[in-house]
Amino acid sequence: xxxxxxxxxxxxxxxxxxxxxxxxxxxxxxxxxxxxxxxxxxxxxxxxxxxxxxxxxxxxxxxxxxxxxxxxxxxxxxxxxxxxxxxxxxxxxxxxxxxxxxxxxxxxxxxxxxxxxxxxxxxxxxxxxxxxxxxxxxxxxxxxxxxxxxxxxxxxxxxxxxxxxxxxxxxxxxxxxxxxxxxxxxxxxxxxxxxxxxxxxxxxxxxxxxxxxxxxxxxxxxxxxxxxxxxxxxxxxxxxxxxxxxxxxxxxxxxxxxxxxxxxxxxxxxxxxxxxxxxxxxxxxxxxxxxxxxxxxxxxxxxxxxxxxxxxxxxxxxxxxxxxxxxxxxxxxxxxxxxxxxxxxxxxxxxxxxxxxxxxxxxxxxxxxxxxxxxxxxxxxxxxxxxxxxxxxxxxxxxxxxxxxxxxxxxxxxxxxxxxxxxxxxx
Numbered sequence: 001x002x003x004x005x006x007x008x009x010x011x012x013x014x015x016x017x018x019x020x021x022x023x024x025x026x027x028x029x030x031x032x033x034x035x036x037x038x039x040x041x042x043x044x045x046x047x048x049x050x051x052x053x054x055x056x057x058x059x060x061x062x063x064x065x066x067x068x069x070x071x072x073x074x075x076x077x078x079x080x081x082x083x084x085x086x087x088x089x090x091x092x093x094x095x096x097x098x099x100x101x102x103x104x105x106x107x108x109x110x111x112x113x114x115x116x117x118x119x120x121x122x123x124x125x126x127x128x129x130x131x132x133x134x135x136x137x138x139x140x141x142x143x144x145x146x147x148x149x150x151x152x153x154x155x156x157x158x159x160x161x162x163x164x165x166x167x168x169x170x171x172x173x174x175x176x177x178x179x180x181x182x183x184x185x186x187x188x189x190x191x192x193x194x195x196x197x198x199x200x201x202x203x204x205x206x207x208x209x210x211x212x213x214x215x216x217x218x219x220x221x222x223x224x225x226x227x228x229x230x231x232x233x234x235x236x237x238x239x240x241x242x243x244x245x246x247x248x249x250x251x252x253x254x255x256x257x258x259x260x261x262x263x264x265x266x267x268x269x270x271x272x273x274x275x276x277x278x279x280x281x282x283x284x285x286x287x288x289x290x291x292x293x294x295x296x297x298x299x300x301x302x303x304x305x306x307x308x309x310x311x312x313x314x315x316x317x318x319x320x321x322x323x324x325x326x327x328x329x330x331x332x333x334x335x336x337x338x339x340x341x342x343x344x345x346x347x348x349x350x351x352x353x354x355x356x357x358x359x360x361x362x363x364x365x366x367x368x369x370x371x372x373x374x375x376x377x378x379x380x381x382x383x384x385x386x387x388x389x390x391x392x393x394x395x396x397x398x399x400x401x402x403x404x405x406x407x408x409x410x411x412x413x414x415x416x417x418x419x420x421x422x423x424x425x426x427x
Contacts, residue, residue, distance in 0.1 A: 122303075230249065
């Protein structure tokens with residue numbers, strides 16, 4: 001059972017760079033003490049420096065436990081190792097352990113009354129409506145106030161691979177406070193973990209991700225610095241009230257772009273959109289990422305796709321070996337598989353090279369998964385953009401596949417929402 005909760009003063013954190021900007025630490029603490037609850041003077045600042053929304057966060061955790069990211073950064077400033085047990089240790093939140101092939105049930109309950117949460121299990125799909133076999137499969141779910149869900153999955157995911165997988169609250173305020181844990185999937189019997197009846201003979205971790213004969217789509221992506229201006233027809237900053245400012249530009253922004261688009265994307269007169277790649281159900285997707293940032297690590301983490309947690313999770317989690325993020329000048333190929341059960345969906349891409357700033361600065365995007373065998377065309381020119389980067393596309397169905405017999409061609413639009421972010425607004 002995973003009990004999500006908020007309004008916990010002991011895990012609340014200061015937001016001194018958000019709303020209003022420039023608020024002192026002392027005043028932020030005083031505001032919390034006088035308005036809501038007694039906050040300790042030893043409070044940490046949020047790990048996400050541009051988090052918006054007031055003087056302080058509300059606090060949060062799993063089952064009365066929290067693993068503060070701010071505390072981890074205080075002991076080691078390398079943000080690419082925030083979730084590494086080798087750099088820190090296992091989190092203080094409940095550690096989840098299972099053997100490859102074990103049936104898992106997450107009993108997710110929202111235990112408080114103030115905020116919503118997002119429950120994410122990296123590399124593992126589940127059906128929010130588990131008794132409806134035609135319902136969607138996802139690995140990220142919005143959990144509203146007083147809601148509960150029974151989320152069934154299989155340890156090791158569709159890829160059936162052992163390793164450490166990140167479990168976390170997708171809201172950056174609660175993630176900073178410590179609402180995250182690790183799902184440790186094992187393929188060797190442990191003395192302190194019994195086997196489940198029916199799965200006594202533990203399967204070894206699968207050696208390959210993509211099935212033999214799966215179509216392969218290759219993309220070459222780069223992470224680059226790119227100043228962004230969100231509205232070319234107005235000022236970069238607009239005074240709102242009480243010294244608050246609406247910020248409509250980011251001189252320190254960063255983006256993902258296709259290798260062949262770097263020159264165009266770097267032009268001062270060009271405003272790019274988030275990287276949007278397209279693939280099909282059953283595809284083996286290989287993305288070569290090259291970090292060309294001025295400084296700092298970069299990586300790719302994908303939702304709603306299968307991957308090897310030891311190689312292509314894009315996060316340094318738990319005891320997994322090596323470094324899945326990239327220093328400037330380095331390249332790595334991340335491999336994903338668009339499993340049939342995920343069906344037609346959107347796979348959100350996040351950077352975990354430095355989660356505290358890079359996503360806010362623009363290092364996010366998506367891989368849109370269409371029907372098996374589909375071709376993608378530019379809606380305006382008719383050009384084949386199946387290997388391109390486009391937030392809009394006409395999807396041309398291949399009806400030679402029986403599963404596509406009742407589908408019709410359609411227009412597809414990918415829209416990305418940003419919140420808790422003082423670049424786009426203040427509350």
